[in-house]
Amino acid sequence: MDLEEIAARLGVPVEEVERVHRLAGDRPSAPLPAKSDVPEMLERLAVRPDDAAEIMAGWPDPDSPLWTPELRWLLDRSIALVRADLGGHGWLPPGPELDRDRGPAWRHLYVYAYLALVDVAMGYHREHGVAADVSWATLADLGRNLAIDRRMDREGWPVMQSWLTLHARGGLYQLGRLQHHRGDSAISLHIPDAGPLTPEAVTASLDEARAFFPRHFPDEHYTTFACGSWLLDPQLLEYLPEDSNIVRFQRRFELEPYEAPEGLDPDVEVLRFVFRSLTTPLDRLPRDTVLRRAVVDHLEAGRHWQWRRGTFPI
Ligand SMILES: CC(C)(COP(=O)(O)OP(=O)(O)OC[C@H]1O[C@@H](n2cnc3c(N)ncnc32)[C@H](O)[C@@H]1OP(=O)(O)O)[C@@H](O)C(=O)NCCC(=O)NCCS
Structure with missing residues (x-):
């Protein structure tokens, strides 16, 4: 053949x-x-x-x-x-x-x-x-x-x-709450769908990574943690309370200037992670959490979500 x-x-x-x-x-x-x-x-x-x-x-x-x-x-x-x-x-x-x-x-x-x-x-x-x-x-x-x-x-x-x-x-290791993804000089963080993202769990996972990579990958030299996510969209601050886990996660990062990502529609990504549906019409999506109401209201107002990248030093 x-x-x-x-x-x-x-x-x-x-x-x-x-x-x-x-x-x-x-x-x-x-x-x-x-x-x-x-x-x-x-x-x-x-x-x-x-x-x-x-x-x-x-x-x-x-x-x-x-x-x-x-x-x-x-x-x-x-x-x-x-x-x-x-x-x-x-x-x-x-x-x-x-x-x-x-x-x-x-x-x-x-x-x-x-x-x-x-x-x-x-x-x-x-x-x-x-x-x-x-x-x-x-x-x-x-x-x-x-x-x-x-x-x-x-x-x-x-x-x-x-x-x-x-x-x-x-290429990637789950250490407690977060997945840590090897890279050139940054460890990229990914957040699995596994319950609340409490600050304590995040801190513990970062601490694990700080010990894990020098021990298991001594030839790789990491200087920053990085993340690219809908979770880092500062527009979420308009809707979520200051003590929400997402807001507290976002506050750890210094955001890079916004550039629309190639090959990725942030509105679709938000629907993926918040509703687990890419095709349900907006008016049929559940409005049962503050975030879900925010996502729908924002899109219905003709606005768009952003996929943002941020870093902080290790
Ligand atoms: C990241 C995640 C764990 C944060 O959840 P959390 O710890 O509950 O976050 P917060 O404390 O900020 O939540 C604030 C509000 O938003 C709601 N919320 C948060 N994430 C939600 C989600 N993915 N879907 C629906 N509602 C969500 C919470 O229920 C809460 O609303 P309420 O007060 O009305 O109950 C959660 O969004 C999630 O599991 N996402 C899927 C994985 C993901 O997005 N990974 C990143 C990929 S780039």
Whole structure:
């Protein structure tokens, strides 16, 4: 099968298949875990029973009719593509977006790739002396993302499939409340959807990172914490009380001058994180928290949200 045929069968642009071919080349893939070990692994990865059942139902057994040659090619080369960048921390789509309604193999192809990479990531963590509980807490973002994607009627996955390659490459670590993402001179902070963002939990997580990176990545020299987020939009101060967690988080940062981000619509991102829906009309969104009322009122007034970047010294 040539690349054009693979692309046609997958229903994706040929350039995206060429990209996979170019980045993965004939580099080594990684085997999937033994099927009998997978239920326990999924539990450790915080995958909920309904998602776990789907993943098991679509398992790429060697004789599974769900797994056509082009899907097997993509799974194998996607694993190789991500593995080839082990230790990297840039944004890395693992392959083309697939039509996930075509069946369980299509729906969870990049989940199977992630499962194959768990062992690879754990090996990388071990080489850096990272404790197993940090590894599992980090990798368990898989289950959280699958659950959110389900809440989002599967609208969330296109971003998540790329996001999760950071975890699989050892590019990001969950230390307490926050995820810490390696970079050049800044550690980027990400805030998982995991309950309130109390100042105490944030401070504890920052303290953990201050000890973690010099110990486990002694060759990397970080001078700042950074964050790019809707949470740093100063317009939120018009709506949220001074003692709200978001306001107190924002106050830690010095904001960079505003530049509209490329390839990202901040209004859509706010809908993603505040309503977990990208397509519900504004007048049908729930107004049950002060933030939700603020988001809708702001957009209804014809205003826009901002995706802001800020930093503070380590
Ligand atoms: C970041 C986050 C944990 C902050 O939540 P928090 O600690 O409750 O924040 P605050 O104390 O500032 O909340 C102030 C108000 O806004 C509400 N609120 C905050 N975040 C909300 C959210 N994502 N959706 C709906 N309401 C939210 C709170 O319920 C509270 O309203 P209330 O007083 O009417 O109950 C939360 O927004 C969240 O889980 N977001 C998803 C992940 C995310 O956005 N990550 C950053 C990606 S760039």
